[in-house]
Amino acid sequence: xxxxARTESPTIGELGESRTLARIxxxxxxxDAALLGAGDDAAVVxxxxxRYVVTTDLLVxxxxxxxxxxxxxxxxxxxxATNLTDVAAMGARPTALVVAIAAPPTTxxxxxxxxxxxxxxxxxxxxxxxxxxxxxxxxxxxxxxAVTAFGDLEGRAPVLRSGARVGDVxxxxxxxxxxxxxxxxxxxxxxxxxxxxxxxxxxxVRARHPELVAAxxxxxxxxxxxxxxxxxxxxxMLDVSDGLARDARRIAEASGxxxxxxxxxxxxxxxxxxxxxxxxxxxxxxxxxxEPPAPFEVVGRIVxxxxxxxxxxxxxxxxxxDPYSGWDGRSG
Amino acid sequence: xxxxARTESPTIGELGESRTLARIxxxxxxxDAALLGAGDDAAVVxxxxxRYVVTTDLLVxxxxxxxxxxxxxxxxxxxxATNLTDVAAMGARPTALVVAIAAPPTTxxxxxxxxxxxxxxxxxxxxxxxxxxxxxxxxxxxxxxAVTAFGDLEGRAPVLRSGARVGDVxxxxxxxxxxxxxxxxxxxxxxxxxxxxxxxxxxxVRARHPELVAAxxxxxxxxxxxxxxxxxxxxxMLDVSDGLARDARRIAEASGxxxxxxxxxxxxxxxxxxxxxxxxxxxxxxxxxxEPPAPFEVVGRIVxxxxxxxxxxxxxxxxxxDPYSGWDGRSG
Numbered sequence: 001x002x003x004x005a006r007t008e009s010p011t012i013g014e015l016g017e018s019r020t021l022a023r024i025x026x027x028x029x030x031x032d033a034a035l036l037g038a039g040d041d042a043a044v045v046x047x048x049x050x051r052y053v054v055t056t057d058l059l060v061x062x063x064x065x066x067x068x069x070x071x072x073x074x075x076x077x078x079x080x081a082t083n084l085t086d087v088a089a090m091g092a093r094p095t096a097l098v099v100a101i102a103a104p105p106t107t108x109x110x111x112x113x114x115x116x117x118x119x120x121x122x123x124x125x126x127x128x129x130x131x132x133x134x135x136x137x138x139x140x141x142x143x144x145x146a147v148t149a150f151g152d153l154e155g156r157a158p159v160l161r162s163g164a165r166v167g168d169v170x171x172x173x174x175x176x177x178x179x180x181x182x183x184x185x186x187x188x189x190x191x192x193x194x195x196x197x198x199x200x201x202x203x204x205v206r207a208r209h210p211e212l213v214a215a216x217x218x219x220x221x222x223x224x225x226x227x228x229x230x231x232x233x234x235x236x237m238l239d240v241s242d243g244l245a246r247d248a249r250r251i252a253e254a255s256g257x258x259x260x261x262x263x264x265x266x267x268x269x270x271x272x273x274x275x276x277x278x279x280x281x282x283x284x285x286x287x288x289x290x291e292p293p294a295p296f297e298v299v300g301r302i303v304x305x306x307x308x309x310x311x312x313x314x315x316x317x318x319x320x321x322d323p324y325s326g327w328d329g330r331s332g
Numbered sequence: 333x334x335x336x337a338r339t340e341s342p343t344i345g346e347l348g349e350s351r352t353l354a355r356i357x358x359x360x361x362x363x364d365a366a367l368l369g370a371g372d373d374a375a376v377v378x379x380x381x382x383r384y385v386v387t388t389d390l391l392v393x394x395x396x397x398x399x400x401x402x403x404x405x406x407x408x409x410x411x412x413a414t415n416l417t418d419v420a421a422m423g424a425r426p427t428a429l430v431v432a433i434a435a436p437p438t439t440x441x442x443x444x445x446x447x448x449x450x451x452x453x454x455x456x457x458x459x460x461x462x463x464x465x466x467x468x469x470x471x472x473x474x475x476x477x478a479v480t481a482f483g484d485l486e487g488r489a490p491v492l493r494s495g496a497r498v499g500d501v502x503x504x505x506x507x508x509x510x511x512x513x514x515x516x517x518x519x520x521x522x523x524x525x526x527x528x529x530x531x532x533x534x535x536x537v538r539a540r541h542p543e544l545v546a547a548x549x550x551x552x553x554x555x556x557x558x559x560x561x562x563x564x565x566x567x568x569m570l571d572v573s574d575g576l577a578r579d580a581r582r583i584a585e586a587s588g589x590x591x592x593x594x595x596x597x598x599x600x601x602x603x604x605x606x607x608x609x610x611x612x613x614x615x616x617x618x619x620x621x622x623e624p625p626a627p628f629e630v631v632g633r634i635v636x637x638x639x640x641x642x643x644x645x646x647x648x649x650x651x652x653x654d655p656y657s658g659w660d661g662r663s664g
Contacts, residue, residue, distance in 0.1 A: 035383055036490060041421040041571050042387035042483070044490050047379035051367055055374035056430040058470040058478055089373040098388040100478055138390040146390055146432055146478035151374070158368060158376050239373050 012112060013105025017137055023109055027116040031123070031131020033095035033152070043133040045096050045150060052095075053151035053158065055086035061143040068197035069186055072111045074217040075145065076118025081219050082241065083149035084127050085280045088226025089239040091159035092151030094127035099147050102140035112137075115145065118218075126223045156230050159284070164236040164255035168285040170300035171292035173222040173229075174240070175215050176269040180276020182216030185209055221280035228293040229284045237284035245274040245316060247283060248309045255285075258305025263312045265299045270311070344444060345437025349469055355441055359448040363455070363463020365427035365484070375465040377428050377482060384427075385483035385490065387418035393475040400529035401518055404443045406550040407477065408450025413551050414573065415481035416459050417612045420558025421571040423491035424483030426459040431479050434472035444469075447477065450550075458555045488562050491616070496568040496587035500617040502632035503624035505554040505561075506572070507547050508601040512608020514548030517541055553612035560625040561616045569616035577606040577648060579615060580641045587617075590637025595644045597631045602643070 012020045030037030036044040045052070059065055059079055070078070080097065087094040099119060101112060123130050190202035206213045221239075229237055236255055240247045248259045263270060273279065285302055286292050308315050344352045362369030368376035377384070391397055391411055402410070412429065419426040431451060433444060455462050522534035538545045553571075561569055568587055572579045580591045595602060605611065617634055618624050640647050 036492070040490070040492050041418040041569075042385045042424070042481075042490075044383050044385055044422070044485070047382055047384055050379055050382060051376055052379055052384055053374045053376055054428075054430055054466060054480075054482075056432045056466060056478065056480055057468050058432040058434045058472075058476065060434050060470050060472040060476070062473065063471040086373040090376070092374070096386075098386055098480055100388045100390040102390045102392050102476060134386060134388060136389050138392050139395040140390075140392040140474055140476065141394065142472055142474045142476075144390065144392075144434060144472065144474075144476050144478075146388065146476075146480075148386075148388055148430055148478075148480040149374075150386075153376070158372075158374075160368070160372055237373075 009108035009110035011105060012103060012107050012109055015109055020109055020112060020137060024112055024116045027113060028120050028132040030133050031096055032129040034131055034133045038134045043098070045133055047152070049153055049155045051153055053087050053090045053092040053153060054148060055083060056146070056148040057083050057086070059145040066197040067143070068199045069190060069202045070217050072114025073118035076115035077122035077218045079145050079147045080119050080122030081126055081221050082280055083147045084223045085221040085239045085282070087149050087151035088223045089237050089282055090151065090153070091156055091226055091230025091234065091237065092153045093227050094130045094149060094151045094223065096130055096133045096150045097123070097147055098134040099132055099145065100136035100138065102138040102144040104141055104143070105139055107143065126221070159230050159234050159237040161236055161238050161251050161254035164251050164257050164285040164302050166257055166302050166304045167288045168235055168302040169288065169290065169292060169298055170259055170261065170285055170302060171296040172281055172283050172299045173225045173296045174281025175219065175279045176244070176266065176281065177272030177276045177279065178212055178215035179219060179278040180272055182209065182212035183278070185212060186216065216278065219278070219280050222282055222295055225282055225293070225295055229282065229296065232286060232293045233290055234284045234286055237282055240279050240281045240283050241277060243275050243277050244283065245309055249307070251283065251285070252309055253307045256306045258303040258308040258310055259300060260303045260310040260313060261300040265297070341440035341442035343437060344435060344439050344441050347441055352441055352444060352469060356444055356448045359445060360452050360464040362465050363428055364461040366463055366465045370466045375430070377465055379484065381485055381487045383485055385419050385422045385424040385485060386480060387415060388478065388480040389415050391477040398529040399475070400531045401522060401534045402549045404446025405450040408447035409454040409550045411477050411479045412451050412454030413458055413553050414612055415479045416555045417553040417571045417614070419481050419483035420555045421569050421614055422483065422485070423488055423558055423562025423566065423569065424485045425559050426462045426481060426483045426555065428462055428465045428482045429455070429479055430466040431464055431477065432468035432470065434470040434476040436473055436475070437471055439475065458553070491562050491566050491569040493568055493570050493583050493586035496583050496589050496617040496634050498589055498634050498636045499620045500567055500634040501620065501622065501624060501630055502591055502593065502634060503616050503618060503628040504613055504631045505557040505628045506613025507551065507611045508576070508598065508613065509604030509608045509611065510544055510547035511551060511610040512604055514541065514544035515610070517544060518548065548610065551610070551612050554614055554627055557614055557625070557627055561614065561628065564618060564625045565622055566616045566618055569614055572611050572613045572615050573609060575607050575609050576615065577641055581639070583615065583617070584641055585639045588638045590635040590640040590642055591632060592635045592642040592645060593632040597629070
């Protein structure tokens with residue numbers, strides 16, 4: 001599935017914008033919703049139900065990814081996956097992306113080709129029918145990927161963070177802490193003596209722990225479960241990107257309820273999943289008596305404790321990742 | 333209109349993401365098309381005619397702007413203006429933006445507040461009713477602004493680059509070379525002895541040439557003229573962002589026609605407008621006998637010379653700005 005980057009590749013500075021685009025665009029598909037794809041001032045996308053869901057995200061080399069650890073293919077895959085999950089968390093079916101990339105002129109064209117391949121394969125695997133309808137190329141000293149993703153609510157109301165009610169069932173779909181475990185391994189064993197990300201050492205970590213490293217670098221979030229949850233009547237839902245504790249508190253605060261997790265249901269994953277970011281699972285609530293659709297699993301219940309996150313009835317201090325105060329400035 | 337940045341401002345690293353957002357979001361409006369604005373995993377926007385126009389753009393400190401020259405307010409204004417013009421160039425009415433910003437943790441919050449004010453005022457002036465429906469904050473060593481803009485075709489077909497026909501009238505709306513003149517002045521006189529952008533010298537340039545500097549740093553493109561052109565039956569249209577020569581060639585190639593400019597109609601501006609980037613005017617073609625709506629002015633005609641740009645019947649070599657090979661890596 002993954003195409004290795006060629007070692008002999010012209011740089012994007014040597015090629016210029018037009019010839020770089022000519023290498024990237026054929027690797028992408030515009031998808032079923034594209035009425036007009038890339039090539040004009042703007043794209044035109046179908047919005048069958050008269051609305052569209054939109055979310056945007058910036059991925060920056062250093063705080064968000066490191067080329068010493070991620071392949072370009074993985075970067076593209078993750079950029080797609082994380083944005084598709086935000087669309088899914090509204091109960092929408094992802095339809096399209098636009099992608100803007102800023103890169104140093106010295107970047108080999110093969111890096112952008114790899115990102116394009118990862119975007120394409122990530123869309124095909126996680127949101128069949130969705131495509132890349134447009135984009136932009138810019139220059140920067142820091143490789144930066146901006147993705148904006150769109151979705152179709154297919155006539156349904158969006159599933160918000162604010163709809164959880166006391167008595168609802170709390171359910172979770174997707175990974176629980178694997179992305180954080182993978183990142184911890186990379187920081188602990190994929191760095192050189194100075195603590196900087198190191199490709200050779202990262203490859204060794206990857207060989208020893210392929211699933212945990214993949215969960216961090218090329219996650220497979222349960223995108224299709226978003227629509228399934230909405231159809232089943234989910235009362236609230238969000239993408240778990242900042243750790244289960246912090247994201248659970250967001251539903252608790254928006255809905256004015258308490259989220260009481262069942263420690264036994266979460267089992268040994270509980271501590272890691274609560275603190276660890278980037279799992280990109282879905283946390284949702286369902287009315288009493290509704291069976292959460294697979295792959296959702298019941299992990300607790302909604303209780304009358306406004307804004308609180310609890311485990312087995314005891315409140316916890318919900319903390320998480322902050323993109324500014326949580327980053328030390330290393331650019332990997 | 334412009335609020336000066338305060339000199340005493342906490343950094344966004346000190347504030348963290350939540351408190352930074354709490355300072356920015358109240359400065360923005362979500363606009364008339366927002367069914368659900370910022371605050372959930374994604375926004376929901378109305379698409380009354382079952383389609384939406386979408387364009388995306390990355391603005392990077394160094395190649396695209398310099399804080400030594402631009403105020404934060406001007407950055408926000410320009411980020412809005414350039415994206416709104418791409419929407420207008422499809423014949424669409426701009427409805428919404430999403431904005432993702434990556435900034436060093438040491439950035440004063442006042443910088444992001446200024447950008448938000450510029451976005452807000454730019455939208456209010458150029459596309460009343462449009463708003464910011466969502467966004468993202470990230471960390472980076474380089475200040476980077478990613479804007480994705482949306483528009484409503486109101487039932488009309490999009491105006492493409494490929495629709496010009498021999499015999500059509502060629503018309504232009506907006507500035508002709510002023511942005512390039514302003515940038516040339518800033519490079520010539522707004523830099524220090526080492527050629528680096530210098531705030532004090534730039535202020536002197538601004539005092540001497542307020543209109544040319546404003547055309548570069550806070551342009552007023554003819555956004556409303558895009559819908560007017562579409563209603564009048566424009567056969568092709570684009571945003572003139574890379575110089576009139578290079579952008580004219582895009583229509584010529586996409587339509588398989590020649591664009592023959594009337595040298596007298598362009599007058600003294602011709603040379604600068606042809607080579608100079610970032611004017612963000614609109615270049616459009618109209619069927620014979622159709623009067624281009626104001627502020628469009630007739631500047632030539634469409635002739636049977638596929639892919640060529642001509643002045644008074646003589647072909648020219650259409651060149652322009654390239655974001656990779658045209659940038660020397662200075663980060664200003």
